Amino acid sequence: MTSPILSINDAVKTYGSIRALDQVNLDVAEGEFLTLLGPSGSGKTTLLSAIAGFIKMDGGSLTLRSEDITNRPPEHRDFGMVFQGYALFPTMTVRENVGFPLKVRKKPAAEIQKKVNDALEMVQMGAFADRMPSQLSGGQQQRIALARAMSFSPQVLLLDEPLSALDKKLRADLQWELKALHNQLGVTFIYVTHDQDEALSMSDRIIILKDGSIQQQGDPNTLYNRPRNKFVADFLGKSNFIDVTVGAQTGTTLQCAAKGVAFNVETDTHNAAGSDVKLALRPERLKLGAPGEEFLPAVVKQVSYLGERCQVIVKHETLGEMLISCPTWKTDITPVAGLAVSIGWDPDAPVVLSED
């Protein structure tokens, strides 16, 4: 990584006995779309608030372009911020809202006028300049909030669950727009969300947080396909977990035994013979077939039809229940509860988790 635009070093924040941030270290690269992902209470919003300067950390430091900004007030950090509830100023028009950061910086009127128009064009809201925020829909208000946070060309844009108050379809549209805007402007985005789809679809890099500490970080593809622990494997997408005892490992092929079932797994990790490990298996990597077609017999417990996909819960005698997600257009069998089927997977489908 070239020298980071923003560094968080050993950030600590406690609320009573709860450690909202527990020694968090993070470097943010210039121009990156970075997502902080985690369930509620994971510390992601606390981390963003600390970056914005709204809360004082109990320990650790913050550097912006190798300058210490730990104690700098939020108004001097030059970060734009977009909030979940839009936080538009209700008594100002759209134009006044977007011009606010320029006005407090005492820019000349002509420059304000131009930059406001540019920012509104950027989010395709030019026609709404003289409306009041209350006259706009949620999606439109969030566009204005985005234009306002960008109008003064901030160094970093902080986004705190900006789409979670919007309906599903609009959210999907705005994900595309945000990504396009990020590519077009090249500004560093730090995006907080609890929605894994948002994180996967937009980010260059995802930081997964739990109980105030980073669980794993990486690009969406790596995180999804190579989760390090059970939490990541289950939070980012769904996973089936199988506890196995490791047999011999020859090269990348690992012999596994789980409750009377033996199979081979392709892995790039090294595991000592006799050790117990946990495997994560994505529902879409499991295959469903007629009895005898795949290597494990099972019975269908429950089926959920989702249009292009079909989710099936099957039960194997010793391994227990497993979730399978199969494309509806290419399955030969129609799963119904009580049907005898067989399940299987390719040797490279299970991921050996390196920690619990």
Next chain:
Amino acid sequence: MMPRSTFQIFFQTGAWVVIAFLVLPLLVVLPISFTDTSYIGLPKHGLSIQHYVNYFTDAAWLGATWTSIWIGLVVATCATVLGTAFAIGCWFLSDRASSIARWVLITPILVPPVVQSLGFYRFWVVLGLIDTNMGVILAHTLLALPYVSISVFAALTNLDRNIPRAARSLGASVLQTVWAVVVPAAKPGIATGFIFAFIVSFDEIVGVLFITVRRVSTLPKMIWEGIQDNIDPTIAAVATVLVVITLAATAIGVMRKK
């Protein structure tokens, strides 16, 4: 028309009785104010405007009216500034201490006026504020404060708590944030609070009776003394003028809203 049940008749009658109870005492001052007698009573031989003439020409009545108005305006201004600052401060903090502070500020509404006035009296004697305009202004400001802060609180309840954060992140200092974002949002509450504070001061009598003697005379005090001393029908004229002004102000307010 639907046949009415006993139940409906009972409650409708009750409603009319309550309205009559509220409005009739107001209406009774109207004929009294036009009486041709020199004491409080209904007109005997004909209508007369002599008591209105008296009110608008008598130096004492006009002086008391003017005193009430200017003290009311000063009180409303002081109470609005202090009450708004208090409410905005508490809104920003919104922790345990600030909610306790809110309750403490509201106590002037809870404590009986007589008790409070006694307190003012004892304290003002020490401070040498008895029978001074300053003493009245201070006492009234204290009484009017809760009304201002309550109405500003009400205006701020629906304001998104992220709004000041948004302003800060956009480059505004704390002061700029309060001035450019929070105060405008609280404006309806501030205006209501100002009017309330004025009315509280204009209307206040118990405190004034305790802490003034001869030098300071407000309109409610003049009316009170008018009844005590000489049963002058001018007070009915004054009361009618006040009712008419109130009705006019309400009507203008309603029409502007439409």
